[in-house]
Amino acid sequence: MPRETFTDAIALLKADHRKVEDLFEQFEKATSSSSKQKLAHAICTELKIHTLIEEEIFYPAFRGKIESDTLDEAYVEHDGAKVLVNDIEAGSPQDDFYDAKVKVLSEEIKHHVHEEEMPSEGMFAQCRKTDVDLVVLRDQMLARKEELLAQAKSAGLPLAQPTAVHLIAA
Numbered sequence: 741m742p743r744e745t746f747t748d749a750i751a752l753l754k755a756d757h758r759k760v761e762d763l764f765e766q767f768e769k770a771t772s773s774s775s776k777q778k779l780a781h782a783i784c785t786e787l788k789i790h791t792l793i794e795e796e797i798f799y800p801a802f803r804g805k806i807e808s809d810t811l812d813e814a815y816v817e818h819d820g821a822k823v824l825v826n827d828i829e830a831g832s833p834q835d836d837f838y839d840a841k842v843k844v845l846s847e848e849i850k851h852h853v854h855e856e857e858m859p860s861e862g863m864f865a866q867c868r869k870t871d872v873d874l875v876v877l878r879d880q881m882l883a884r885k886e887e888l889l890a891q892a893k894s895a896g897l898p899l900a901q902p903t904a905v906h907l908i909a910a
């Protein structure tokens with residue numbers, strides 16, 4: 741992946757957002773179980789990698805520099821999405837609620853992306869006003885992303901782990 745493709749860390753994350761939106765659109769149009777399964781797997785892989793690079797690298801770089809509520813809510817929104825990601829990955833298109841789960845996941849992600857990209861008070865707009873070097877951050881995230889992509893292709897990625905939300909066993 742050529743580093744020149746993205747001007748900075750925010751451009752990299754926005755490109756990820758566009759990619760997953762496109763995959764959700766393709767899923768909506770898909771009719772066969774095999775293409776639904778393939779697209780759902782691609783969506784879940786993208787989201788696992790994206791939430792990991794944000795939570796490991798991007799969000800911590802801005803702790804104390806932007807509104808805490810913005811960051812805290814982002815972690816909780818990620819956790820909500822992770823529940824559906826793990827469930828969709830474990831299921832198959834023939835299962836009850838499968839399409840509904842993918843649809844609700846797309847709506848959760850749409851809301852979350854809006855919170856990140858919203859002009860002026862959104863997370864990224866707040867991040868741009870800080871002194872954090874977004875180019876250094878881009879390189880750290882690209883390196884981690886390449887590592888995770890390689891893992892996804894070889895052993896596969898582990899289950900998405902919640903960060904803020906506690907999973908209560910019934």
Ligand SMILES: [Fe+2]
Nearest residue numbers: 753790794856
């Ligand atoms: Fe994001």
Ligand SMILES: [Fe+2]
Nearest residue numbers: 794814852856
């Ligand atoms: Fe996010």
